Amino acid sequence: MEKLKPRTLSGFMELLPAPQMQMERMMEILRETYALYGFTPLDTPAIEAAEILLAKGGGETEKQIYRFQKGDSDLALRFDLTVPLAKYVALHSGELSFPFRRYQIGKVYRGERAQRGRFREFYQADIDIIGDGKLDILNEAEIPSIIYTIFRRFGLKRFVIRVNNRKLLNGFYAMLNLAEKSAEIMRTVDKLDKIGTEKVRSILLEDNGLSAEQADEILKFISIKGTNAEVLSALQSWRGKNEIFDLGLEELTAVTQYLGAFGVPEENFSVDLTIARGLDYYTGTVYETTLLDHPEIGSVCSGGRYDSLAEYYTDRQLPGVGISIGLTRLFYVLGEQKMLNPELPAAPADCLLLPMTDDFSAAVRLATQFRNVGIRTQIYSEQKKFKAKMSYADKLGIPYVVFLGEDELAQGVCSVKNLRTGEQVSLRPEDAAQIIRSGVLSLQSGCVILEK
C-alpha cells in the first residue's frame, strides 16, 4: 500500500508527551486558581454561525476567520472567547445570575500568515465578570490580582502587570480639545515602546494633525514615571478640569489601592500611562502584562473594562471586565527561552512495575494497590530483555521501577529501585507505596517555570 506522509499543519501546536505534561500542569493551575476566585467554568462550541461571530464585523477578523459552508449553513470557527461569551450571556441572560463570573480555557482559530511563534490554533485562558447594568470598581482590581496569583504559581516573579484607565486618557485628550481624535492618538501612543518618543511625536504632528503644544502636553503626560503613588500624585495637577478625567483618576486610584489589599506587591504592577489597548470597546481600566526579561514578546496577558459586552445581540446593558492569557504563545515562548522547569516529572507514570513471573496476576494486584493510593503505575508486560525494560523507564523518566519475581512473591515483598539514585530495596507493598509516594511528592515540589 502506498503511504501518505504524516504531517501536522503549520501554525498548529502539537507537543510531544513531556512538554504536553508541562502544558497540562499550567492548565491545571489556571483551572484551580480561576475556580478559587469564584469563576465558573464555561465551554462553548468551537463552531458558531458566521453571522454571530462577525456581528461586529470589520477588518482583520473577517480576513483571518475560518469560515465555511456545511449544507445550507454559513459557519465559522471562533477567533476569540469573548464573542462566544457575549452570545452566551445574551442567549442565556434569563438563566444566569449577575455578576456572572466565568472562566474559559479553549482553542480559538485565526488563519494568520504562518510565522515562527504565531499560531493558527491556540488556547486562550479567559476570565470575565459581567454585571447587570453596573459593575463595582473592585472587580477591576481583582482581575489583575488573579493574574498575579497565577503567574506566581507558574513560578514567574519577573513580570509587571501594567495598568491604565481609558477614562483618564479620554478626559485628558478632551482637555486638549482632542476628544474626537482620542482613538487615533491612543493607537499612536500605543507604539511608544516599539518606535520611541521622537517617532511618536512626529506621527502626532504629521499624521494625527496635532499642534506642537498638544503633542508636547501628551508626551509630558505619558512620560510621567515613578512609583505608583508618584504617578498618581503627578496626575493630580490636571484634576478638576474635566469630569471624565477626574473619574478615571478616581478609578485608577481605587484599583491601585485594592491591588495592594489583594497582596500584589508594587514590583508586579505599575500604573503606566502609555498603555491603552487597541480595541475600541474598552472604557475603563486596561491591562497589559510584560515579562521583564522578555519585553520583546509584548503583552502575554491583556484585557480591561468594557461597558457593553453584548450590544450586538441584546439591549440589556452588560458591563464587564476581563482578561485573557494567550496560553499557547506563552507556552511557546517559555519553551524557546528554556524556562520550563526540566526537573519536574514529565513521565506518564511514577512507577513502572516489572513482573518477573509468567502469570501477571500478582503484578496486577500490586499495581491496583499502588493506584488505590494515587501512584501512577504502569505494568510493563511486554516480553523484552531486562535492559530494554530499564531503558524504557529511563527514557520516559519514570522515577521508580518495581520488580516482582518468585522470590519477592514468596517473601511478600517487592523490590523498589529509585532510578535517580540507583538505590534498590526490598519492601512490603504498603511500605513501597509510601516510599514512592513521598519520593514523587518531593519531585513535584518545584514550579513549572524557572527564571534564570
Added chain:
Amino acid sequence: MEKLKPRTLSGFMELLPAPQMQMERMMEILRETYALYGFTPLDTPAIEAAEILLAKGGGETEKQIYRFQKGDSDLALRFDLTVPLAKYVALHSGELSFPFRRYQIGKVYRGERAQRGRFREFYQADIDIIGDGKLDILNEAEIPSIIYTIFRRFGLKRFVIRVNNRKLLNGFYAMLNLAEKSAEIMRTVDKLDKIGTEKVRSILLEDNGLSAEQADEILKFISIKGTNAEVLSALQSWRGKNEIFDLGLEELTAVTQYLGAFGVPEENFSVDLTIARGLDYYTGTVYETTLLDHPEIGSVCSGGRYDSLAEYYTDRQLPGVGISIGLTRLFYVLGEQKMLNPELPAAPADCLLLPMTDDFSAAVRLATQFRNVGIRTQIYSEQKKFKAKMSYADKLGIPYVVFLGEDELAQGVCSVKNLRTGEQVSLRPEDAAQIIRSGVLSLQSGCVILEK
C-alpha cells in the same frame, strides 16, 4: 442598533453553569484515572489536512466530515481521535517510547443529520496503548478494567462491559467455511439485540446466502449464555478444529482471568459472543459497554484490539488496543434520565463574602485568607439591597455567606451563615475557614451519577 438574535447551532452542546460543573467533574475523574494507569495526556489539532483524515476514505466519514478550503489548503475537522493518533504516532514514532500509552479528551466533529441526543460537536475520551510490533494480551484486560474504575468513580454500578474476541469469531466462521463472509456475518449478528434471532436467521439465509445448517450453527454459537466460566467452557467443544479459533479462545480466557485480577467483579463484565463491533480494523478483543437500565441507548464505551494503527502513513507495524467513551452523549443521556446527582455543589463559589463597609480592603484580605486555604471565595461588591445579595447566593447555590461589617472588624471576627441550615455564627477568620472547608468537603462526598 439593530440586534442580531443570539443562537447556538443545533447539534452543539452548550451547558448552563450548573450542569457544566457536573461535566467538569466527570472530565476531572477521567483525567485523574487515566493518569493513574500511566497514560500520558495528548492534545492534537482539531484541524488537519483533509487528505490525512481521509486516508482510509470511504462511506459515512466522507459525508459527515466538516471540510473546507483556507487559502490553498484543503482542511477538515477531526471526526474522531483515532486517526489523529495514528498520524501523531507515525509522525513522531522516532521520539516516542513503546508501548506508548496516551489518553486524549477532545472535541470531534461530525455533520450528522441533527436529531435529539445526536451531536455534531462532541467530546470523546480515549485511551490507547500502542506497541512496537507486538503487544501483550494483558493490555487487552487492563483497558476495560480502567473503564470499570472510571464508571465506578462516576457512581455507576449497573453497567456491563461486554467482551468478545474477533479471532474467535473469524476462526469459528472459518470452521464453517465462511471465512470470506465473516465480515458481513458479523454485521448481521451485531444486529441481534435490535432485531431478534428470527430476523437474524433470515438475513443469514437470504442476504448472506448461508445454508440452514451454517445459520443454525452460528445461532447456536451466539446463544451460548451463562457465567463467564460457563461460556468459556462451552466454547471448548469447538477447540482443536481451527488455529485462529483456538488462539482467540486462549486470548479471551486470559482477558477474563486478568479482568478478575484487576478487581472487576463478574457482574460488571461478561463474555458476550454476540458483539463484534462494526469496524473492520479490530482483530482481537472487542468491547462494548451497556447501562443495564438503559440498553436502548446502546454502547456508551467501545473499542478493541487492532493490529495496525497507522498503516496509511507508515510501514511500521503498530498494534494497539483502545477504547473510547462518547462523553457528550453519555452526559446528555444522564441528564435526560435525571441521573446527575443534584446534591453535589454546582455553585461557582463555596463562600460569598459580603463586605458591609464602604472600604472593601478588609474583605479583600479575608477573601485572600480563605482562598489561600482552598476555599473558593467570591467577594460581592455590588451595591444592592441585602435581600438581593442573599438571593444571589441562594440562586447560585453558594453554601456559605460571610458578613464583614464594622462590628465584626472591631471584634476581629466574621459572621458565617450556612445557607442550607440557616445557622449563623461569629468566628475568628481561621475558625470560619475551617468550618467552611469541612462543610464543603462533606457536600462533595457524593458521586456525580446517582442510580435510582
